[in-house]
Amino acid sequence: MALETAESLGTGTGVVRTGGALLKLLHMRFGSLLLFGVIFLAASLALRTALLVSSFGEMGEVGAVGLLKVYGMGLVFDLGTYFCCMLPTAVYLLLMPDRIFRWKPTRYLGLVLYFAGVFLVLFDVAAEWLFWQEFGTRFNFIAIDYLVYTEELIGNAAESYPVKTILGVLLVCATALVLLTRRPFLRSYESSSTLRQRLAAGLVYALLACATLLVVRPGWAKVTENHYANELARNGLYSLVSAVWENSIDYPGLYRTEDRTRVFGHLRQLLAGPNSRFVSEDPFDITRHVEYPGPEKRHNVVIVTVESLDAVFLGALGSNRRLTPNLDELAGQGLLFRRLYATGNRTVRGLEAIAASLPPTPGTSVIKRPNCGGLFTAGQLFRGKGYDAKFLYGGNGYFDNMNAFFGGNGFEVVDWSTLTPAEITFRNVWGVCDGDLFSRVLVECDKSFAAGRPFFSMVMTTSNHQPYTYPQKVDTLSGSNRKGAVKYTDYAIGEFIRQAKDKPWFADTLFVVIADHCANSAGKVDVPVAKYHIPLIIYGPGIVAAGQCDTLCSQMDLVPTLLGLLNMSYTSKFFGRDVLHDPPGRALLGTYQLLGLVEKDSLTLLGPNREAAAWQVNGLAAQTPGALSADRLFDTITYYQAASDLLEHGLYSAP
DSSP states (O other), rough: OTOOOTTTGGGGOOOOOOHHHHHHHHHHHHHHHHHHHHHHHHHHHHHHHHHHHHTTGOOTTTHHHHHHHHHHHHHHHHHHHHHHHHHHHHHHHHHHHHHTTHHHHHHHHHHHHHHHHHHHHHHHHHHHHHHHHSSSSOOOHHHHHHHHHHHHHHHHHHHHHHHHHHHHHHHHHHHHHHHHHHHHHGGGGGGOOOOHHHHHHOOOHHHHHHHHHHHHHHHGOOOOOOHHHHHSSSHHHHHHHHHHTTSOOOHHHSSOOOOHHHHHHHHHHHHHHEEEESSOOOOOOOEEEEEOOOOOOOOOOEEEETTTOOGGGGGGGGOOOOHHHHHHHHHSEEEEEEEEOSSSSSHHHHHHHHEEEOOOOOOGGGGSTTTTOOOOHHHHHHTTTTTTEEEEEESTTGGGGGGHHHHTTTTEEEEEEGSOOOOOEEEEEEEEOOHHHHHHHHHHHHHHHHTTEEEEEEEOSSSSSTOOOSSSSSOSSBSSHHHHHHHHHHHHHHHHHHTTTSSSSGGGEEEEEEEEEEEOOOOOSOOGGGGEEEEEEEEOTTTSSSEOOOOEEEGHHHHHHHHHTTTTEEEEOSSSTTTSOOOOOOOEEEOOOOOOOOOOEEEEETTTTEEEEEEETTSOOEEEEEOOOOOOOOOOOOHHHHHHHHHTTTTBBOO
């Protein structure tokens, strides 16, 4: 724009002099757009700097050169976002005739729209700041999930933050900025020009917007090996649109692949176990018959999946925070798994892994995909064994498509909407408190017992979720913080077990406590293994002996392990293994794009554009780059390529 002549922008005053170039540009037809661009870029720079300061402790190794890359690439993304967002306005300014453009009502309408634009820029800054504090990233797939469910988004914001105060401050700031810049903005509406004179500026916006869409890629933001630095190099709005665009990810088109026959042959080797045999010689059929000697133990099973129950919260796993006395007691009396990892960082990922024993295939979870019914799941399996299979959720089952998934895969769904007013003592935007949910769980268990049927219940809690509001049942100073939410959830689980002990079905029931994911998945690297470490406790006095299991394993191993404890023979397509009888010694985990396999002390990662990388993992300490092993790379490709292939071709269906 600085190289254009004033005539090309419609002023007819000759070549723009260097000293007054910016001022004169602001007084031209496209001056209002340039003025808004200055505000947009300044706000983006201020936000990037504020986020950098807030996360500086996590970026010690980035260095000065890395910071220059962050700001340089950040400017590229900011400019690209600006030109894409402003393209419709640029077309409007290009085509609007002078007589209408210079009309007084038009300029004041423009001023109103200018105010709205400035307010939205400031709103985006505030929203990105809050999102970063919660997730440690720019807007991503999680933000898309929240935007889809506007009631939960608005309700969560209203209960978590002083929304009215924040909006008030943003309105004041937007008003101040518009008042300070209104004169140059309105002066731009006084300029006169012809369509031909305006064409150059319009073409600049069109070309730069197209270049951004066709050339700039999200991967450009990976300027260092530090996760936080790479996120800072992004622009939040650009990342948001990218997340929408990449909702569905084509595995063969973006990830490393091997020959399909070779992959499935290797998968059959990986899934083979001492208690199982494949039902056919078809190289693409992973169906096995799993058989345990002796009679089946038709015990009831209640799996409590706890929202964001990070391993770092439990004293039984080394914490000194004293947040989970009831869970620590259960861990001492039951079987504690010390090296179990979540498959992802979203609730649907954890539920997908537990219910369907699947790896986290790229893109959105299977639970949220179209036609997600009729899969091979624990619900279908237990129902086929004569069990009542139920999914009990403290929230609304429409959220994240849970009703469709569980209802279409052998479960009866019981969510908060089925509770009567008398059953609800406390509720926030995400649903009823955990205590109310567990009360309903007891009712449903009683129903099955009275009907003479064993029950398999998957329970999903909500209280340990922002805005962290819960009944005042624990000794916390506030009813709206993570520490108190963890203590309340622990209290609710303790009360649930105590009440269950008075039931006639208690002695014949396995109780399982597991997390859906960790409390925070952000780290210095893209997939920090420590941020996937979650607890698993299997408690059943007289059924399961107290002890600890130190085998490396995954959420998707839970149901096969439970079936082993029940001595239950069954037909399986599960990717998970029986940890106690057939130790897997591996964990699969990832994000919606990155796919990882942890084996021994290494993490092998697959990424889009056929990327692959390896990391050394020293327990739960910091990860360091490692050498890529051909064998472990093939294992990783096998799990994820085969899982994606089975789902794509409808081969992971219930018999």
